[in-house]
Amino acid sequence: MSVTREVALEELKKRIKTQNLFKHCLACEAIMRELACYFEQDMDKWGICGLVHDIDYEDTKNDPSAHSLVGAKILEDLGFDKDIVYAVKVHNDAHGLPRLSLLDKALYCVDPTSGFIVAGALILPSKKLSDVTVPFLLNRFNEKSFAKGANREQMKACSELGLELEEFLRISLSAMQKISNELGL
Numbered sequence: 001m002s003v004t005r006e007v008a009l010e011e012l013k014k015r016i017k018t019q020n021l022f023k024h025c026l027a028c029e030a031i032m033r034e035l036a037c038y039f040e041q042d043m044d045k046w047g048i049c050g051l052v053h054d055i056d057y058e059d060t061k062n063d064p065s066a067h068s069l070v071g072a073k074i075l076e077d078l079g080f081d082k083d084i085v086y087a088v089k090v091h092n093d094a095h096g097l098p099r100l101s102l103l104d105k106a107l108y109c110v111d112p113t114s115g116f117i118v119a120g121a122l123i124l125p126s127k128k129l130s131d132v133t134v135p136f137l138l139n140r141f142n143e144k145s146f147a148k149g150a151n152r153e154q155m156k157a158c159s160e161l162g163l164e165l166e167e168f169l170r171i172s173l174s175a176m177q178k179i180s181n182e183l184g185l
Contacts, residue, residue: 007078008080027118035174045081056071069092111154
């Protein structure tokens, strides 16, 4: 590993000031680590990839065509592994770049899933991840008015990993529940 989590976190904190975006990055890190465990991959590498995937978002949020290209360049300049740099670059559909590795495919479907799960927690009276269930999420999945920003097609791309949506949501929810205190949910 060329860059440690501590360094990755420090670089992220320099560039991300929005609390919700920072929590999104933590949630993606947790899900990516859980998926790495599931697929017997490098948990640290996958986690770091999830952590830094939106490192450029506050600078590029108004220019979707730049998002992830700028982030990939930042990560490349900082010495992140090439596979992390590429996964970050291709997680934005705007560029039409192919997702080649398991890492690329995982990050792509994880990105909207964290927000979808947060939305699930926020509509519950408790506003707690511990009260969210996979059946609850599956029931909400086809509701167009629920978590509008969570791209369902992107989430369904978990099939590229060989996972059914139900299993993917189970892994993702479990990962986020483990860090619920950090997420404030």
